[in-house]
Every structure is written in C-alpha cells, then in structure tokens.
Amino acid sequence: MENFDAIVIGGGPAGSTAATLIARQGKSVVLIEKEYFPRHHIGESLLPASLPILESLGVNEEIQSAGFLKKYGATMVWGTSPDPWSWYFAETNRKYTHSYQVVRSTFDHILLNNSIKSGVDVRQGHQVTKIHHREDYVSGVEIHTPDNKIIDLEAPITIDASGQSAILARNMNLLEWDDFFQNLAVYGYFENAEKLEAPDENNIFIEAHPEGWNWLIPLHNGTVSVGVVVDSNIASKQLHSSDLEEFLCHYISYSSHISNLLGNATLTSPPQAVRDWSYAANSFVGDGYILVGDAACFIDPLFSSGVHLAMNAGLLASAYVNTLFTDSTLALESRVIYTKLYKQQYEHFRELAKLFYSSNHTSDSYFWETRKLTPDAFDLPARTAFINAVAGQPAQGYERVVIEQGEAPSFIIDAIKNVEDTREQRKIKIDTSTEYFPDSIPKLAANVELKNEPILENNEFVRSYVIYKENRMVGYPVSNLIAASLPFINGKASIASISQEISNEYGIDANTILPIIINAFKIMYIDGIIETFIL
Structure with missing residues (x-):
C-alpha cells in the first residue's frame, strides 16, 4: 500500500x-x-478562456515556443446564409484576443x-x-x-x-445520458490543404450541410484536422456497409467550401470515429x-x-x-459550490449548443428538423441562466453570433430582448436621474437572499457573503460592507441613513462609505437585485 x-x-x-x-x-x-x-x-481548437489558466500553470512560454497557430476566431457556414461568415474573439474579449490551434x-x-x-x-x-x-x-x-x-x-x-x-x-x-445530443463524429488529418483567406487563415471552419456539420482546423505541422458530425443512428447503420475513410470522404463532399479547400489534399492516416453522446454525472x-x-x-x-x-x-x-x-468543514460546504461553478459553465455550453443547432436554417433535413427546439426542450434553470448571460453579457463570444446569424426560436429571442430592455431601461434611469441619490430609498426585489458561503479565491475556497436572486444558479459575491447594508434595505431607510447606521454600528466614517454604497446599489439595481428606488 x-x-x-x-x-x-x-x-x-x-x-x-x-x-x-x-x-x-x-x-x-x-x-x-x-x-x-x-x-x-x-x-485541437482552444478558447481564449483557457489562456489565464495556462498563465497560472506557468507554461505560456512553452506554449508559444511550440509554434501552435494563433486562432483569432471562427468562420462558419451556419444560420440563415449559405455564405461563410466570421467572428473574432476581439469582439467580446479585449484582453485575450486569440487562442491556439494545438x-x-x-x-x-x-x-x-x-x-x-x-x-x-x-x-x-x-x-x-x-x-x-x-x-x-x-x-x-x-x-x-x-x-x-x-x-x-x-x-x-x-x-x-x-x-x-x-x-x-x-x-x-x-452517469446520466443527454438524449438531445446523439451524434457520431469521424475525423482524419489531411496535408496540402488550402487555407481560408486572410485574416481567417487560422480560424476553425465549421460548415453545416443537410446531414450534419463538418469542421476543418489548421495545425502548425502543415496538416488540417477534418471531421464530420452526423446523426448517430443513421451513421451506425451506414458504417456497417462502408469503411471509415469512405464514410469520411462521403460526408466531406456535402460541404462545398471544405471540399474545395481539400481539393489537392491527401489523408495522412486512417480516420477514427468518436461517438458523441453527451452526458453528466x-x-x-x-x-x-x-x-x-x-x-x-x-x-x-x-x-x-x-x-x-x-x-x-x-x-x-x-x-x-x-x-x-x-478546513475540512469549509471543504464540505465547498462541494456544493464546486458543483454549481462547474455545472454553470457546462450547462451554458449545453444550452448554447442546443440553441445553435436549432438556429441553423441553411438546410431542411431530418438532422436539423429533429434538433429544433420547443420551449420545453430547455432545462428551465439553465435556460434562465443562459438568457441572463447572453443578454448584453456574452461570456464566450458565440452567444451573440447565434442571435445575429441564425434563426433562434422566438421564445428565446423574446426572453433575451426582455432582459436586455429591462437592464437598459434601468441603466438609463440611473444615468439620467437628477435626484439627490443619498436621499433615495432602495427596495429589494422579491426572493433576494444573502448567504455566507464558500467562494473561489486564490486557488482555494474561502468564506464570503453572496447575494442570490431568483433563477440564478451562482450568486453575486459582495464585500462585508455591502453585506452589512442589506438588512437595512427595508423600503423605508434612505441610502444616507443606511450609511449612517453602518457607521454607527461598525465605527466607519459615513462620508467614506456613502459613495461606495451608492455605486454598489446602482449596480444592484441594474442587475435587478434592488427592485426600485423611492425618490
């Protein structure tokens, strides 16, 4: 042992x-x-969100020295247009404007x-x-x-x-299996492929077609990764009567743009198959x-x-x-937070993928018709979290592209627009208010709750205050000062009087904390934690 x-x-x-x-x-x-x-x-294709983790691991220089191609975005034939279109990480991420094709x-x-x-x-x-x-x-x-x-x-x-x-x-x-995603991918590597035109030559290229979708990823060693994603049930039957190379080439032929890029290319090794049946423990x-x-x-x-x-x-x-x-006691409480944080990202990508499949109208076929969404196809808490993330706050960059380039279901478009309009109206009201803000009386929204629970900080979990509101999986971490102010938000006390109460209770100068509380309360109003200000 x-x-x-x-x-x-x-x-x-x-x-x-x-x-x-x-x-x-x-x-x-x-x-x-x-x-x-x-x-x-x-x-092989990474996202910019991975770069901060590579930095924390201390491998940035090695990754750069490896010569991997820098990926600045994606090029797609997807949505309502049969022509390729591109988007770039720089549109939504100012700090990390590229990732890598590795x-x-x-x-x-x-x-x-x-x-x-x-x-x-x-x-x-x-x-x-x-x-x-x-x-x-x-x-x-x-x-x-x-x-x-x-x-x-x-x-x-x-x-x-x-x-x-x-x-x-x-x-x-x-393990619990996800019935929505039951695809099969077959992929291989080709050499001597053509590239997309600049500035998209290092982009991942995704092309939808009647039977599914294909990818092409350029790599620094001169090859490209090419895969076809099709319905698992149909593909399994076809693979009984054809080998993987024949299968791969057959479905590549469905995507005219990728086929053109591979016109003079040759397969470097036997293709492989991967069954894409999504799941979660x-x-x-x-x-x-x-x-x-x-x-x-x-x-x-x-x-x-x-x-x-x-x-x-x-x-x-x-x-x-x-x-x-x-701290074994804190670790026990941290299990729930680990699960929440991990599931939040997983479910965001899951709902985004469901929406993306449903938004493609470049072709009408069994593959795409069976992947269209109805309102009950979304898990409600995940759907609500996804809508709130997309509404003016794109987390990964793809979200706004789905709305702009595809034909997303109307119930999703309407929900996102409603959240965006509400946030914008609240922001305008705050920005244009001529009232003396310290005299305004804040009122909390319904079902707002303050919890003292673990949060992630400097590679460990520490105890902190977190505000939750209805239909939000992960809460808003707040400072001790803002946490202390919450019990005083009773629909009767003004911001100035709340600041004075905290000053009296904790011995902090009221004039020092007043602007901090005002700024925090404004953000909480835009986010819907504070329902209104009585002026």
Whole structure:
C-alpha cells in the first residue's frame, strides 16, 4: 500500500492541471496515466478562456515556443446564409484576443511535463484496475504496472480525470445520458490543404450541410484536422456497409467550401470515429472523490469547449483539495459550490449548443428538423441562466453570433430582448436621474437572499457573503460592507441613513462609505437585485 495526499487518474489537461496546482501547495500527488506521452488526442481548437489558466500553470512560454497557430476566431457556414461568415474573439474579449490551434499530443505533453516539474509522481503506462470504495466513500485505487504488478494506492481524495472512460463515475453508476445530443463524429488529418483567406487563415471552419456539420482546423505541422458530425443512428447503420475513410470522404463532399479547400489534399492516416453522446454525472464530488473534465460531463464538440472545461475543472478541483487540507468543514460546504461553478459553465455550453443547432436554417433535413427546439426542450434553470448571460453579457463570444446569424426560436429571442430592455431601461434611469441619490430609498426585489458561503479565491475556497436572486444558479459575491447594508434595505431607510447606521454600528466614517454604497446599489439595481428606488 502506498499513501499520498491525492491520487489523480488521467494525465490530460484536467488531470495535469489539478495535479500541478495541488502539488504546488506542498501536497504529495500521484498521477496514473494508462498511455505513454506524447499520445494522440482529438480536440485541437482552444478558447481564449483557457489562456489565464495556462498563465497560472506557468507554461505560456512553452506554449508559444511550440509554434501552435494563433486562432483569432471562427468562420462558419451556419444560420440563415449559405455564405461563410466570421467572428473574432476581439469582439467580446479585449484582453485575450486569440487562442491556439494545438496538436494535442504536444500540448498535453507540455502540461504533463509541467506536473512532473512541479513534483507530481507521474506514472505512465499504469492502468487503474479497481476503485476502492465502500458505499459512496472512495479511499483509493488499485493499479496495474507495466511489469504486471498490482499496487494499491490510498489517499484522502481521488480525482477522476480519466476522460470519457469516466472510470469512477461508471464504477459508481453516476452517469446520466443527454438524449438531445446523439451524434457520431469521424475525423482524419489531411496535408496540402488550402487555407481560408486572410485574416481567417487560422480560424476553425465549421460548415453545416443537410446531414450534419463538418469542421476543418489548421495545425502548425502543415496538416488540417477534418471531421464530420452526423446523426448517430443513421451513421451506425451506414458504417456497417462502408469503411471509415469512405464514410469520411462521403460526408466531406456535402460541404462545398471544405471540399474545395481539400481539393489537392491527401489523408495522412486512417480516420477514427468518436461517438458523441453527451452526458453528466449526477454527483461531481463526494466523500473521497471529485470528478473533472470529461470524467464529470461531456458536451457536443461544436464550440471547442472540451479543453477549457477540463482545465477549469482542474483549477476548481485543486482549490477544493487545498481547502480540504486546511478546513475540512469549509471543504464540505465547498462541494456544493464546486458543483454549481462547474455545472454553470457546462450547462451554458449545453444550452448554447442546443440553441445553435436549432438556429441553423441553411438546410431542411431530418438532422436539423429533429434538433429544433420547443420551449420545453430547455432545462428551465439553465435556460434562465443562459438568457441572463447572453443578454448584453456574452461570456464566450458565440452567444451573440447565434442571435445575429441564425434563426433562434422566438421564445428565446423574446426572453433575451426582455432582459436586455429591462437592464437598459434601468441603466438609463440611473444615468439620467437628477435626484439627490443619498436621499433615495432602495427596495429589494422579491426572493433576494444573502448567504455566507464558500467562494473561489486564490486557488482555494474561502468564506464570503453572496447575494442570490431568483433563477440564478451562482450568486453575486459582495464585500462585508455591502453585506452589512442589506438588512437595512427595508423600503423605508434612505441610502444616507443606511450609511449612517453602518457607521454607527461598525465605527466607519459615513462620508467614506456613502459613495461606495451608492455605486454598489446602482449596480444592484441594474442587475435587478434592488427592485426600485423611492425618490
């Protein structure tokens, strides 16, 4: 029996991110990886949201030196027009205006080597053969070594980052399948392909056609990744009578633009197939375990969200583990917050993908008709959170494109417009008010609640105040000052009198805190936490 502070199953982006950040906190970490790196993996196109995590891991220079192509956006044939159109990260993200198109064998190897440099005990070529758990408590794993030895590993926490193998989730029967996304992807790599014209030459190119959609991703090694995504049931029947190369080329021919780019290209290796049946575990974290990346949930690959969700989960998991060793009571409360934060991102991409499929009207066919949405096709809390995020606050950049380029269902358009109009009207009212603001009386909206709970801060969970309002999965963290002011918002006290009450109770100068409270209350009004001001 070997004992560690943490066991990580899987050396992909989720596992290596979690392992590195935990080891840097002085913890003993063993990472079990069944393959030997570098190894092939699909999922080459990254999002800018991953760049801050790469910075925190300290691998920016290595990523830049690897020569990966900088990806500035996406080019698509999707929506209402048969012609290609492009959008760019710079439209919604001023700080991170690009991401990368990576060769995953190199990218993942950089991250795993970084774990080794950080003190992680990385064991490649080792297979997890058993999860040690009694009822719902996980105490460790059994591994099979390359020289055919069986070793038991024990730790207070086991992190499952085993990708779609989802070793722990399958072992504990945690997976729940998503009926909406049941596609199949076949992909391969071509050389001597043509490029899109500047400035789109490094963009991912996505082209919808009657039977599904295809992707083309340029890579720095001179090849392009090309995949076709089609209905799983239909594809499974067709693959019984054709090989993968014939299947891939057949569906490439449906997309005229990608076909033109591949006119003189040749396939460099046999194609591979991946079944895209999206899923999520019904428990992301429990006694002795935490799930990250595809081991926790998998969503349709349309938005290249896989690596970002994996690395973000690794970051969140490391914060949970660090908290576990410093404050076990707070860590227990942090389980709910880990799940909320992770599910918020997963469900955002899930609802966005559903909306994107429903918004495509470049062709009418079985594939697209069966993926159109009705109001009851959305999970209500996730739909509400998604609408609030899209309404003037695009989180990833794709959201506004769906609305502008596609034909989104009217009930979604109307809901987004309603939120946007309300926010804009509230902002105008605040900006144009000529009243003396300290004399105004704030009134809280219905079902607003103040909680004291864990929030993520500096790679650990700490206790803080958070404001929740109806139909919002994740709350608004607020300072102690604003938290202290909330009980005084009773529809009778003015902002000036609230400031004076806090001054009297905490010994803080009222003139100092008054402008802070005014600015915070204005933001809370625009966001709908404060229903109105009585002037």
